[in-house]
Amino acid sequence: MWQMQLVTPSIILIRFVNEEAFAATPGIGSYPLLLVLMDWQRGDVLGAFDRYSTNFLKLIEKCQEELKYAHVSSNRFPCSIQHCQQALVTYQRMKDALTDARGGSDRETRRRIICQLPYSFSYIPVETPYLDPSMFRFDDRLITLIERTKLSDSEVI
Template identity: 35%
Template structure:
């Protein structure tokens, strides 16, 4: 097996123009900092009025998901601790715009299958069924989101990807589904019966 090339992370103080630290992409110390303080790695405005961070450093449910992902890599063929560190640190640097602060993705409030949607705004495999969101306290179904075109037959031989962008606090989301060269954009809004 070929050994991946090393890469480095440099922590730089832009005010004083000094290098504070240099870490290799297999650094246990940097991974520990990332796991315990990941909100500081990704949120440029931690002191804004609307802030719903749902991360491994601020939410037990997100921490469980991260731990499960790490254990999967450690126990996989060609995996191990060093590979898990490399893969987890491979998420760095994080663009502040790539994470959603929406309360609808807060794992303290809602339970949902993170295989289909997550706080990280990146394409995921599109499922055949709606994504269901359950209240964490009661377990009751609160809402669901269907990506793609309703009433249109699904071709299971083609890989479909979908990316969600949630509004920071309003009940609104945009999904962009890609199947081959075709794109479907949906606007998801709260439906109220009056």
């Protein structure tokens, strides 16, 4: 087992890779991968998928909100591809760009999208888009420029 993610309170997504993949220099992406959906309370395996699975990609596209924001049970401001038209358009553009970059290979596109799972976040997103830190950017270069600038007393920032 390499990574695990909670999808619902009772369902987890587990990513399995070979033991040799951890010490591999070319990268973990070249080794076999198995993604398993499991009901951990009952001990049932709900599905097992490889990195090229068409059915798993469809499941990802239908359940983006649950996969990305499993901890938010009642999200009043959904922002994933099944609820937000702009997010869907952006996702389709990304998917088309991946397909075009690899010479039109749907298989490679599926592999690249599926290999991103399970999602990991460095912060916990909030339920309201007005306080979401991902919508704001802190530009270090601008702060450095302001700090280095010598202003006279009459100049206003």
